[in-house]
Amino acid sequence: MGEVFLGIDTSCDDTCVALVDEGRRVLASVVSSQEDIHKKFGGILPEFASRAHAERIGWVAEEAIKKSGIGIEDIKGVGVTRGPGLPGSLLVGWEFAKGLSISRNIPLIPLNHLEAHLFACFLGREGEKFPLVGMVVSGGHTLLAYSPEPFKFYLLGQTRDDAGGEALDKVARMLGLSYPGGPELEKLAKKGDPSRIEFPLRILPGTYDFSFSGIKTQAKRIWERKEVSPEDLAASFQKAVVEILVDKLEFALDTLEVNMVVAGGGVVANRLLRERLKELSWRRNIPVWFPPPEFSIDNGAMIAGLAYYRWKEGREGGLEEDIKPSWNLELWKG
Ligand code: KG4
Ligand code: ZN
Numbered sequence: 001m002g003e004v005f006l007g008i009d010t011s012c013d014d015t016c017v018a019l020v021d022e023g024r025r026v027l028a029s030v031v032s033s034q035e036d037i038h039k040k041f042g043g044i045l046p047e048f049a050s051r052a053h054a055e056r057i058g059w060v061a062e063e064a065i066k067k068s069g070i071g072i073e074d075i076k077g078v079g080v081t082r083g084p085g086l087p088g089s090l091l092v093g094w095e096f097a098k099g100l101s102i103s104r105n106i107p108l109i110p111l112n113h114l115e116a117h118l119f120a121c122f123l124g125r126e127g128e129k130f131p132l133v134g135m136v137v138s139g140g141h142t143l144l145a146y147s148p149e150p151f152k153f154y155l156l157g158q159t160r161d162d163a164g165g166e167a168l169d170k171v172a173r174m175l176g177l178s179y180p181g182g183p184e185l186e187k188l189a190k191k192g193d194p195s196r197i198e199f200p201l202r203i204l205p206g207t208y209d210f211s212f213s214g215i216k217t218q219a220k221r222i223w224e225r226k227e228v229s230p231e232d233l234a235a236s237f238q239k240a241v242v243e244i245l246v247d248k249l250e251f252a253l254d255t256l257e258v259n260m261v262v263a264g265g266g267v268v269a270n271r272l273l274r275e276r277l278k279e280l281s282w283r284r285n286i287p288v289w290f291p292p293p294e295f296s297i298d299n300g301a302m303i304a305g306l307a308y309y310r311w312k313e314g315r316e317g318g319l320e321e322d323i324k325p326s327w328n329l330e331l332w333k334g
Contacts, residue, residue, distance in 0.1 A: 003076040005311070006064070006100070007304025008057075010093030011085025011113045012140065013037075013044050015056040018300030019068040019075070023308035026123055028067035029294070029301045032056045039179050043169075050088030057096045064300065075106060079307025082110035082317075083327035084140070090323040098319055109307040110317035112327055114141060115153050117264035119309075120291040120302035122151075129259035129287065133252045137245060137273075138265035138298075139165035139180065144208045144252055146332045151309055154332035156252065157208025164241055165267045167212035171219050171237050175230045185234050186270055192235030196228055199240035202247055210248060215240050242273045246280055253284055260287040264302070269293035 002022035009016040018029035034052050080097035101108035118134040134145040143158035172181020199215045268290050281288035
């Protein structure tokens with residue numbers, strides 16, 4: 001056993017704690033999902049989310065440590081999401097991590113949630129090649145990043161309106177599916193015809209930016225005219241979102257020096273997107289890595305893993321620092 005870090009993420013609606021050995025080997029990862037709470041409202045209620053985090057963080061951490069098979073005295077440091085995320089939710093993990101850092105006298109490593117989603121691609125494997133292009137597609141974010149060296153990520157472009165997951169969630173809700181809509185829409189889409197509706201698949205050409213509000217509005221109009229079955233709409237819309245994402249990756253590959261592609265975030269748990277990423281890898285003869293579904297969605301392992309590398313770089317956080325709810329990646333300036 002090498003240096004083991006504990007990672008905490010409470011940025012959104014899942015309470016996540018994990019322990020990772022030497023940045024790559026996941027010893028334990030525990031996620032307490034709040035789906036049960038937010039389902040009733042069809043979306044996340046921030047007040048409820050932070051309260052649930054506060055109730056759960058203690059036993060989630062205990063469970064993760066127990067499962068890891070190591071003692072609390074063997075934890076080398078604690079990584080925690082500083083942002084972006086919901087302020088009230090972030091604060092719970094942040095304060096808990098500070099407490100652990102102070103009481104155990106171990107370093108506190110504050111991390112960016114978006115960088116961690118990209119780092120998740122390296123869990124359980126080795127041999128990544130730089131420079132690389134990374135894509136994060138979640139409920140709150142959709143962006144392309146450029147990484148010239150390990151593990152620095154710069155922003156190339158991002159969504160100008162809805163995140164990919166958000167668009168899927170909204171259309172799913174319109175179809176009467178429960179929250180979170182992405183996985184439900186995926187199930188429904190299996191029974192539908194993806195070529196039933198033609199959405200524009202090339203959005204904001206010549207830029208690294210995304211937009212999903214146009215196809216979302218189009219889907220709404222079609223649905224209100226009752227011209228399609230929910231299955232066909234689900235299949236066609238899911239295909240459109242996936243095609244838009246892959247099209248942007250292609251643009252990045254056409255315009256930048258890239259030796260591999262990585263993709264993370266909740267929507268990367270989607271089967272169709274995973275298939276299309278594999279197809280892209282084969283067609284363009286470039287490695288494309290993405291995490292297994294459990295580490296595509298929010299988790300503590302991506303935090304614990306990245307924390308180890310940041311600690312090796314000597315990047316510890318001051319205990320006087322605070323959360324950064326709208327922390328984005330630094331812009332790539334070429
Ligand atoms: O990364 P994540 O767990 O939390 C955020 O940081 O936002 O991403 C959650 C998003 C939600 O919009 C959810 O609907 C979507 O990921 N998602 C999926 C799938 N699993 C989760 N979307 C499509 N297909 C899935 N299988
Ligand atoms: Zn996330």
